[in-house]
Amino acid sequence: MPFVLYLLALAVFAQGTSEFMLAGLVPDIAADLGVSIPAAGALTSAFAVGMVIGAPTMAVLSLRWPRRRALLVFLLTFLVVHAVAAVTSSFPVLVATRVIGALANAGFLAVALAAAAAIAGPSAKGRATSILIGGVTLACVAGVPAGALLGRMWGWRAAFWAVVLISIPAVIAIARSIPGTTSPAPVPPRARQELRTLRSPRLAATLLATALLNGATFCTFTYLASVVTEVAGFRAGWVPVMLALFGLGSFAGITLSGRLADTRPVPLLLIGGTLLLLGWAVFGLAAGNAAATVVLVLVQGTLSFAVGSTLITQVLYAASGAPALGGAFATTALNVGAAIGPWLGGLAIGAGSDYRLPLWVSACLVALALAVTASSALRRAAEPQ
Known part of the structure; x- marks a missing residue:
């Protein structure tokens, strides 16, 4: 794979660290800014909403830009809003920085995914995607636990400053390594034609399954610190370790997906998805057992990213x-x-005051994703060849 893909993955690492690190910082943010834990957990949703809005909007707006300009504009915006987040004492301002940062992150990731697919060629999208999303897994392995550790040592703001520092070398690398004259896409009228692909039943089903499965992953991951301390009985110092363990699992899952997503996606999705569903159910039952929690955090991280990365690849195909x-x-x-x-997950906690409940919500979301995937596969198998 071309080295430029790894440079893009470096930037994705910085952005993934920002997106995921709240899993270890939610209790501290809530205490510092005087809001409830579910309210602080909603910062993750605010970031995601910005990503949802930003992905198609920023991708269309940047169609006329060379790839380097688009990537640099998005990454520099991301860097600036994190500096603002690191100094604010207002929760609404913090929410706003998450949304704006997400818009920039969405634009960057949309351009980077399209670029990676084009660079890799039509038969290696799974490998290219695994390299790019590998930046996210490295964020889980190193960035997120480091953010949680920084939060414990110097406060949650230190984690936001760390994201700023990580982003700087990514900016320099992209400025030097991405061609500045290559247009990333056809002219804007082509965007209308591309949007028509959303009418494809296969694409619609794959997008729905991707959303449901990622919802399951984030539902538990956002409240993992509370599950670990309030249910499993670990001390707060164990939170970075458990986040790193989830990250190690995600790295293993991405590696598995990179090897199989291009050649055997359906078995990986159906078998891996079934095991993922069973894993969330077992976790819901066994979360009070410390040893079981350690094992299941690793296993669920692996399965979540193996299945999730494969679904992303299927979206690109x-x-x-x-x-x-x-x-x-x-x-x-x-x-x-x-x-x-x-x-x-926040609704479930608010209704039942039990940090096990997000685990069961995750199980339900995976069950729905499995149903959508199986239905789509059966429909395609029944179509005349």
């Missing part, structure tokens, strides 16, 4: 008629789930 906006479709689906999941 199903959206082959939309080379410019295919990445935007995938980004939107991911973040519809990332918005709905924490919201549903």
Whole structure:
């Protein structure tokens, strides 16, 4: 794979750290700004809403820009709003920075996914996607636990400053390595043609399944710190360790998806999805057991990202008629789930005052994703060849 894909993954690492690190910072933000834990958890949903709006909007707006300009504008905006977030004492301002940062993140990821697919060629989209999304898994492995550790040592604001610092070398690398004269996509009238690909039943089903599965992942991940401390009985110092464990699992899942997503996607989706569903149900029953929690955090991280990354790849294949906006479709689906999941988890906690409940919400969302995937596969199998 071309080295430029790894440079894009570096930027995705910085953005993934920002998106995921709240899982270890929600209690501290809530205490510092005087809001409830579900309200602080809604920061994840605010970020996801910005991603949902931003992915198609920013992708269309940047169609006339060279790839380097689009990537730099989005990444610099992302950097600036995180500096603002690090100094604000207002929760509404913090929410606003999350939304604006998400708009920039969405534009960047949409352009980067389309670029990666084009660079890799028509038969290696799974490998290219795994490299790019690998930045997210590295964020889970290193960035998110480091953010939680920084939050414990110097306060949650230190984690936001760390994202700013991580973004700077990514900006320099993109400025030096991405050609400045290559147009990323056809002219805007083509956008209308690409949007028509959303009428494809296969693409619609894959986007829905992607949103549901990512909702399941974010539903539990957003409240994982509370599950670990309030249900499993770990001390707060264990939260970064558990987040890193989830991240190690996600790295293993991305690696598995990179090897199989191009050649055997249906078995990976159906078998992996079934195991993921069972895992969330078992986690819901066994969350009070510390040893079981350790094992299940690793296993669920692996399965969530193996199945989720494969679904992203399938979105790009199903959206082959939309080379410019295919990445935007995938980004939107991911973040519809990332918005709905924490919201549903917060509703469940508010209704039942039990931090096990997001685990059961995750199980329900995976069951729905499995039903959509199986139905779509059966429909395609029944179509005349």
